[in-house]
Amino acid sequence: MPRKEGQKRKLLVLLQILARETDERHPLSVPQIVEKLKEKGIEAERKSVYDDLNTLNEMPDFPYEIMQKRGRGGGYYMTDAPFELAELKLLVDAVYASKFITARKSKVLIDKLGQFTSCYRQEELNRKVLVSGRLKSTDEKILYTVDALHAAITAGEQVQFKYCDWNLQKKMTPRHDGQLYRVSPWVLVWENANYYLIAYTEGRLKHYRVDKMQAVHQLPGTTREGTGEYANFDVNAYMQQMFGMFNGPLKKVTLQCENRFAGAMIDRFGTGPTLVPCDDGEHFTMMAEVQVSPQFFGWVAGFGTGVVVAGPPEVRAEMKKTLDRLQDLYR
Template sequence: MAKSSNQKLKLLYLMKMLLEKTDEENTMTINEMITELGRYDITAERKSIYDDLEALRSYGLDITARKSKTTDYFIASRVFELPELKLLVDAVQCSKFVTHKKSNELIKKIESLASSHQALSLHRQVYVSNRVKTINESIYYNVDRLHAAIAENKQVSFKYFDYDIKKEKVYRKSGNRYTVSPYGLSWDDENYYLVTFSNKYNDFTHYRVDRMSDIELCESSREPLPENELFNIAEYSKKVFNIFGGEEVTVKLQFDNSLVNAVVDRFGKEIMIGKLDDDCFYIWIKVAVSSTFFAWLSQFGAKVKILSPDAVIEKYKSNIHDILAQYE
């Protein structure tokens, strides 16, 4: 009875072995397929295998035959090619917001999209770098819930916490829940942030997703944006500089010509650039003035200068002075 039942699955097992065991560098003959099917207690004749291969081709599997001393068969193309899978593995491995445990689980699933031989080259990449990862395992599911709330136009409630020096959670608002209207998720500086809007404050704010817990979708709909207000998550992320807020101000900045790439990377190709002289250019940009904005400027040393407004110049000077004061 068991053998007869397996016999009905012959086509599925044949597809499984071709996907798992073959690629352009690794092939199977008809005799090898018959032997492999025998491991599943399935008997097959050569003619039936030929018919099955044609059925799988009709189904959409790209099965190619290569003739030499024998006729070898392999899967010639897949939904994802090997370079694409390597890119996905790298993205998962480099993602700070995905924990080590979840990274390994995702990479295993990505490996299953390749042949077992190709999967070895993907598996080796897991150990390429030892990056800092989030320690909040639930972020993977938090992101999914938040996407669902945005799609369904619902408010969400959650608890929000920080870590103390013992790396233990300390909940804000004494553990009371936040209720917000989610309008976007931004992946910035290797962290996920939820961007929300409040009618009470008539402004957007943001929360680190890995610092959120006990997320629930509410029955109530999101607070609507003001009339004619258009929300652009990319523009919002640019203004707040790595999602650290501050007073929004239009600033004129001077840069050495060698920093054009850095400016375009930060603000996009649409940024208007003006020539100051043969060595420098300037831009006008609306940013949230904060310590993070100043830190971004500081990395360029004397190759960047704030030209206006005076209030921002004074804040930057004060920021530098406070840092220097620690070493006096």
């Protein structure tokens, strides 16, 4: 009997049909599967399709299961996909919310994520997460910048780049007349929907916003510096100490807070600091290491009278001075 066309790829095409065109709500009967195989240039008999379905289920390394739904409107469908739908929605939300991913690249990535579930479920991924005031990047080169930085970190080599700022014409212009920065990259962190590089340079660890880095080049043959400093470096503590990723002198600051702000303090500083109830029963105090900056004072002021800098005296005095300056501006 002559061999029918497309038999070598029939099993693979059958798997693709099950993955993309079936789920528990949309099973396919064997006649429907035969017709879909035919549409893809593969002639198949019903018996051979039953055999192929059994073959897939009996494969020891096959990570999914093909189930049969009996009764009217029944058929076969694939139970598990590489990602659960909830997992894909979480990834899609992260892509939508990320400032550094352009709108065009966001659509490309979400379309690719949609290939990991059925076409019916993919429709549920076509939703937008609204993030107030969030502007998407217009520069797709940041993806390649992140890749170059990861490669340098993995290789243990230094990088060089130009570091930029926005000007009044809404264009990125290099700092210091285009001077090249040369640093030893250690880790990338994601904070406030932006990527930051923490690197060793000038005898200490500093951070740089990745979307402001241009012309990033890995320097083959160089050796990354700052091993000792990074070995004693706590990334999480570093991120908790800073506000708006602005540096400042590191101080142990005592805050007196209304009880209703306990959650806000835990969200910001984690569960490490001890919340000590005050005698009035309506407030608590806590101590945290903070890089004191105008952004920190602005964060405290955002709670109104609900959060007060109780110490140390020099930080409390600087807070008062900042508020006095603001009051003068609005007289």
